[in-house]
Amino acid sequence: MSSRFIILIAAAVAFVLTLLLLAKPFGFLPRDGGKFVTDKNGNKIEINKNSNGKVTGVGLIMVIVFLVVSSLFFMPFDQIKHSVGAEFYAYVILMFVMMITGYLDDAAKSPWGELVKGILDLIIAIAGAVVFVLNNPTNVNFFGARFHIPVVLYVILAVALIWGSVNVTNCSDGVDGLCGTVSVIEMLAFTCIFSRILGIYAALAVVFAFVIAAYLNYNWNPSKVLMGDAGSRTIGFMLALLAMKSRHPFVFIPMSFVFLFDGGLGLLKLAVLRVFKVNLFKNIRFPFHDHLKKNLKWSVPKIAIFFAIMEVVFAVITGVIVHVCG
Numbered sequence: 001m002s003s004r005f006i007i008l009i010a011a012a013v014a015f016v017l018t019l020l021l022l023a024k025p026f027g028f029l030p031r032d033g034g035k036f037v038t039d040k041n042g043n044k045i046e047i048n049k050n051s052n053g054k055v056t057g058v059g060l061i062m063v064i065v066f067l068v069v070s071s072l073f074f075m076p077f078d079q080i081k082h083s084v085g086a087e088f089y090a091y092v093i094l095m096f097v098m099m100i101t102g103y104l105d106d107a108a109k110s111p112w113g114e115l116v117k118g119i120l121d122l123i124i125a126i127a128g129a130v131v132f133v134l135n136n137p138t139n140v141n142f143f144g145a146r147f148h149i150p151v152v153l154y155v156i157l158a159v160a161l162i163w164g165s166v167n168v169t170n171c172s173d174g175v176d177g178l179c180g181t182v183s184v185i186e187m188l189a190f191t192c193i194f195s196r197i198l199g200i201y202a203a204l205a206v207v208f209a210f211v212i213a214a215y216l217n218y219n220w221n222p223s224k225v226l227m228g229d230a231g232s233r234t235i236g237f238m239l240a241l242l243a244m245k246s247r248h249p250f251v252f253i254p255m256s257f258v259f260l261f262d263g264g265l266g267l268l269k270l271a272v273l274r275v276f277k278v279n280l281f282k283n284i285r286f287p288f289h290d291h292l293k294k295n296l297k298w299s300v301p302k303i304a305i306f307f308a309i310m311e312v313v314f315a316v317i318t319g320v321i322v323h324v325c326g
Helices: 003-023 058-073 086-107 114-135 151-171 176-197 199-221 226-247 249-255 259-276 288-295 302-326
Strands: 035-036 044-046 137-142 144-150
Touching: 003 058, 003 199, 003 288, 035 114, 058 199, 058 226, 086 176, 086 226, 114 137, 114 151, 114 226, 137 249, 144 259, 151 249, 151 259, 176 199, 176 226, 176 249, 199 226, 199 302, 249 259, 249 302, 259 288, 259 302, 288 302
Parallel strands: none
Antiparallel strands: 035 044, 137 144
16 A cells, blocks of 8 residues: 555544544543633623533544554554654654643643643643754754754754644634634645655644544534643644644744734733733734624634635745745
């Protein structure tokens, strides 16, 4: 069998398994407790009533299917297994750990604080950056320019990339279908643009995209299940890994512009408010999908489709730039 056929079979198996396992979610999975904000008087206001009580944390099932199917299918075949080494399984372990930390937060009676989650994400990001520099050169392409980044500086930048990707992706997972649809488009775009460079990691992206596509069958509005932090944080790690393995890490900015705009600006606003006591974009609610939903009264499907179209546009722009600049 050709490597492409093996990847296609793996993706199909992952899709069917996810579809079947999420049809009747396991009873041990937690239920969403709703989303609240605090107004200026200190009162808690529920802002996402539709998600309250739904099964969440199904990212646990999604990521396990993705990692197990990828490992079992890619290890035995001569056409692929030469690419599956210690580095590959190190990332598999790190994505599993990222999923577990997200799931434990999903299942906790009281959600973990920002500090705890931030530290855990940072530890995993550092581990991912170290694994990368131990197995790859730190030469990068920047829209046609090629240069070497010192190892220590690359580790710092890679940690920032992984940590940022995990958190902006997580922040964008607040509307049915949004995070899943955008991440599927982005993973397939990475595969199309950088398939030769990515190698086995392009295969990983395809399998993960098919898993998420199966999840969208139950997450499109009105959703029946939610991936929770277990899914969104792992997706963020995967997107950062694809950017680094493509040898064009800076394409993460245009390729993930939707996530950076939707969730990243909210993180920036919060950081500036806490450090400098300056309220940026005070008339805009973040994540931006909340602004569209609450302030502009957009429907949930319209929001998801809007961001999906934006992702397609920026993926095409990225592909054209890479093709032209080399």
